Amino acid sequence: MIAPESVLADEEEMRPFECDALSVYRSLPMAVVLPSRVEEVRAVLALCSRLMVPVVVRGAGTGLSGGALPVSNGVLLVMAKFDRIIEIDAENCIARVEPGVRNLAVSEAASRFGLYYAPDPSSQIACTIGGNVAENSGGVHCLKYGLTVHNLLALKVVTMEGEMLEIGYGTLDFEGYDLLALLTGSEGLLGVVVEATVKLLPKPERAQVLLAAFDDLGQAAQAVGEVISAGIIPSGLEMMDRLAISAAESFVHAGYPDAEALLLCELDGTNAEVSEHVMTVRNLLKKAGAFEVRTAQSEAERQLFWKGRKSAFPAVGRISPDYYCMDGTIPRRELGRVLTRMRDLSGKYGLRVANVFHAGDGNLHPLILFDANIPGELERTEAMGSEILELCIEAGGTITGEHGVGVEKLNEMCVQFSPAELSQFHRVKLAFDPDGLLNPGKAVPTLHRCAEFGKMHVHLGNLPHPELERF
Numbered sequence: 001m002i003a004p005e006s007v008l009a010d011e012e013e014m015r016p017f018e019c020d021a022l023s024v025y026r027s028l029p030m031a032v033v034l035p036s037r038v039e040e041v042r043a044v045l046a047l048c049s050r051l052m053v054p055v056v057v058r059g060a061g062t063g064l065s066g067g068a069l070p071v072s073n074g075v076l077l078v079m080a081k082f083d084r085i086i087e088i089d090a091e092n093c094i095a096r097v098e099p100g101v102r103n104l105a106v107s108e109a110a111s112r113f114g115l116y117y118a119p120d121p122s123s124q125i126a127c128t129i130g131g132n133v134a135e136n137s138g139g140v141h142c143l144k145y146g147l148t149v150h151n152l153l154a155l156k157v158v159t160m161e162g163e164m165l166e167i168g169y170g171t172l173d174f175e176g177y178d179l180l181a182l183l184t185g186s187e188g189l190l191g192v193v194v195e196a197t198v199k200l201l202p203k204p205e206r207a208q209v210l211l212a213a214f215d216d217l218g219q220a221a222q223a224v225g226e227v228i229s230a231g232i233i234p235s236g237l238e239m240m241d242r243l244a245i246s247a248a249e250s251f252v253h254a255g256y257p258d259a260e261a262l263l264l265c266e267l268d269g270t271n272a273e274v275s276e277h278v279m280t281v282r283n284l285l286k287k288a289g290a291f292e293v294r295t296a297q298s299e300a301e302r303q304l305f306w307k308g309r310k311s312a313f314p315a316v317g318r319i320s321p322d323y324y325c326m327d328g329t330i331p332r333r334e335l336g337r338v339l340t341r342m343r344d345l346s347g348k349y350g351l352r353v354a355n356v357f358h359a360g361d362g363n364l365h366p367l368i369l370f371d372a373n374i375p376g377e378l379e380r381t382e383a384m385g386s387e388i389l390e391l392c393i394e395a396g397g398t399i400t401g402e403h404g405v406g407v408e409k410l411n412e413m414c415v416q417f418s419p420a421e422l423s424q425f426h427r428v429k430l431a432f433d434p435d436g437l438l439n440p441g442k443a444v445p446t447l448h449r450c451a452e453f454g455k456m457h458v459h460l461g462n463l464p465h466p467e468l469e470r471f
Contacts, residue, residue: 002040008032017076020063021123024324024378025407029056029070036081038158038194045192046162048075054437055160057188059099059131062123064325065406067134067187067442074440079130082194085109093200094153094169099130099193103137106198115200118145121402122310130193135404136185140236140309141266143360147402149184151199157183157191160433169197182428187404188439190432204268207235208278209302212290213259217241220261221335223288224359227265228332230284232277236266236306237360241339244312244354244367251315254308255301257292263359264309266302312356313367320352320369324381327403328392330362338395342366342388349384351377363401364392390415405443413443414450422447 008014009031019026030053035041048055054074061068070076082098085105089095090113095106103124106117120139121127127137133155138147145151154168168180183190214220220239227234240248240262249256256262263285267277278295285293296302316323330338339355346353352369366388370381389399389412399405399412413422425444429436445453 002033002035002044006034006036006040008034014076017058017061017070017078020058020061020066020068020406022064022066022069022406022408024322024372025066025069027070027072029074029076030072032076032078034078034081038156038164041077041079041158041192041194042162042164044075044077045158045160049161049435049437052435052437054440055192056439057130057134057192059128059134060102060123060126062127063131063135063404063406064327065135065400065404065408067404067406067439068131069407069442071440074437077192079128079192079194082130086195088113088115088200090115090200093202094197095200096195096197097129098195099128099133101129103127103129103132106200110200111203113200114203116203117198118142118151118201119148122313129196129198133184133193133196134186134188135402138358138361138363138402140238140264140306140358142358142363142402143237144233144235144268145201149181152180152184152196153199154197155180155183155193156195157193159191160435160438164194165191185404187406187443189429189443190438192438204235205270206274207266207268207302208274209236209296209305210263210265210267210278210281210285211256211292211294211296211305212263212265212285213257213292214261214263214288214290215259216289217261217339218336219289220263221339221359223263223285223290224335225332226284226288227281228360230280232267232281234265234281234360235268236264237358238264238309239335239355239357239359240264240309240312241355243352244316244356247315247319247354248308248312248356251318252304252308252311254304256308259291263290264305266306309356312354316354316356316367316369321371321373322369322378323354324368324370324385325403326364326366326368326385326388327400328364328389328397329401330364330392330395330397332359332362334395334397335359335362338364338391341391345384345387345391349380351381351384358401361401362397364388386412407442410443410445410449411453413445414453419447419450422450
């Protein structure tokens with residue numbers, strides 16, 4: 001069925017797979033399996049289904065919510081060997097890829113045709129398309145070009161029973177339920193992706209980045225709204241605060257100024273369009289209070305500006321023993337208020353926070369700096385993170401934008417969603433995975449857990465068997 005060398009069962013061999021990028025949670029699986037063919041994936045899943053053995057799927061392990069955390073009584077199915085770009089169809093602007101293909105590799109392969117793949121998470125040199133689908137990843141250019149769900153055309157998915165499903169482009173799945181959207185962001189709870197068809201875009205004639213420095217965080221937040229209100233949709237609109245700017249500059253030497261807040265605004269399109277928008281946005285940023293507005297003078301400088309932003313996470317890792325990367329989304333109009341409240345929480349908990357985020361669509365990524373070696377500091381960090389997520393809900397937002405729920409945000413799911421909504425999530429899960437074997441304990445909390453969390457009154461009497469027992 002599968003080569004012996006593709007099955008790992010020794011503790012030492014499995015140790016590298018004990019966690020994803022949220023390393024505060026660790027667990028060793030019963031076994032690690034690294035298939036290389038679809039037939040092997042189907043056989044492993046069918047066997048585990050018959051034996052009632054849980055399965056957790058893993059890509060590159062760059063996830064930040066514990067979504068690929070193994071379970072001790074289950075199999076960890078690692079899709080790293082599925083790394084082929086099957087086809088670049090330049091005429092139809094699509095690419096067919098296996099789930100282990102790195103995000104950046106798609107654009108590299110399409111480059112010779114003048115095409116690229118728009119979603120670009122900061123971890124794009126390492127993260128995989130399968131993981132992007134599982135978490136509905138975005139990146140710095142998601143404001144204009146959308147998340148994974150907006151750039152995905154079709155999937156081939158294997159169910160827990162080993163059945164192959166083909167969903168989306170080229171199939172009959174055009175009416176009724178939008179199964180493609182349902183599977184995107186489902187965090188490995190519904191099926192195992194073995195192939196994805198993604199949309200490719202023509203490279204714009206020109207792309208130009210403006211860097212704007214502010215001595216007030218609120219002014220920078222206000223500037224974001226001013227740009228969007230002017231009817232201009234930048235391809236990227238990112239914000240960093242003083243701590244993130246300092247860390248990134250020390251790490252990358254991007255030439256960032258000393259400021260309380262920094263905006264990076266990228267405009268792309270035709271030459272004439274970009275020239276017009278650059279002048280408009282420059283004036284808007286100045287009017288909003290920017291004390292310096294700089295335009296990248298070359299492609300190399302543009303890439304350097306973005307390198308600083310995309311390196312912010314590892315850069316912060318150089319100034320703190322540990323950091324906890326949060327992921328919440330709020331309406332743009334609430335940016336200033338929420339950032340101010342987060343500063344208050346930083347003082348309350350005695351923990352520094354570096355903010356670096358997708359300002360254009362309100363997707364926040366506060367990095368809480370801590371030291372896990374200090375007793376109680378991790379717990380204090382998690383408590384602060386929970387308050388930040390509840391703040392996002394209070395502001396009319398959501399607890400995740402692109403990192404998913406995993407094991408990290410299960411309690412906050414109880415705050416955002418009602419018992420009826422959570423019950424419906426479980427019913428969808430049961431429709432795809434009746435025995436609950438795929439990625440158990442992730443993304444959707446049980447109603448009993450929510451009752452224990454104390455954030456909602458739970459009534460279980462109207463739930464039919466077997467859902468009642470499962471909850």
